[in-house]
Amino acid sequence: MAEPPERLVEAFFDRPVLSVARDLVGCRVEHEGAAGIIVETEAYHFTEPACHAYVGLTDRTSTIYGLPGVAYVYRSYGIHALLNAVCEPRGVGAAVLIRALEPVEGLDLMRARRGLQHEDDLCSGPGKLTQALGIELRANGSSLLDGPIVVAPRPAGRRRPRIVTGERIGITKAAELPWRFCALGSRSVSRPWPPALRASLARRAA
DNA sequence: CATGGGATTGACT
């Protein structure tokens, strides 16, 4: 059995954004003493109006139009920092929003940063996970291959997750596109859960 | 330079 590679390379992100969004589910994200497994992502592409890059090249969107494998971090609702991975070749505006993690390392540090205890609440949303990992706006433009935020392949011994798709959350434009990708059976996925995920968790609880 | 709109969350009815 071949071991999985230790690192992702730029070519992983230099692909169609829907492929990257699906393949990031199961990968590992680490920052400043805490880490989690990605259980939920969403894809954004400059050709559709929900994407920040839809407006073209500006100061804000220059990161999204830049090198694949770089972090695009922006402030949401004046309060939360949201983490994205820039995808596709330079000059194409595309990114994957990291929406939820299963906590695997540094859980007490996450609890301290989040100010709450329950594991299922630590990283079950895009604003929650950046708070749990200590990711701030200054990380915008940094490499996800080398850090300080490191996105790594699915750890050895972890099975490839089954993927459930659904519509993206919290947007008003292009809301019908099924560009949300969730790990089947994960309690760390943000609400609302897609129907297939609800069903799998109900089955597990029974 | 003023304005309006969010890729959210947590508290509250």
Place this chain on the structure above:
DNA sequence: GTCAATCCCATGC
């Protein structure tokens, strides 16, 4: 279920 907090940034005068 409703709603406010709070700030970055694109747009328009």
